[in-house]
Amino acid sequence: MATNSTPKKPAAPDVAEESTDIVTQPAPAARPPAIAAPVGPAVSPLAAPVTVTLSHHHEIDGTAYVPGAEILVAPExxxxxRAQGYVQP
Structure with missing residues (x-):
């Protein structure tokens, strides 16, 4: 009688035996936290950075910001x- 020298693969787990635990993710924050470091063009040493709240999606230096995000930027x-309509009045 011939024997098979190939090792036997383990059986795949039964789908019915898998855990039925529901994994939930925390709800996103209503408003993103303010950015601590100024973004965009460099702030002049004579001027203090200002905090603005964005009214539209905007990408600055490769980072996407959602509406309502508060960011720290140079006054200019x-x-x-504001002139382009990205900041809430």
Whole structure:
């Protein structure tokens, strides 16, 4: 009688035996936290950075910000964002 020298693979787990625990993720925060470091163009040493709240999606330096995000920017950059409609009044 011939014998098979190939090792036998373990049986696949039965789907019915898998855990039925429900995994939930925490709900996203209603408003993203403020950014501690200024973003965008460099802030002049003579001017203090200002905090603005974005009214639209905006990407600065490769980072995407959602509406309602509060970011710290140079005063000149804040004026440009206001003129373009990215900042809430």
């Amino acid at each position: 950059y804040a004026e440009r964002l």
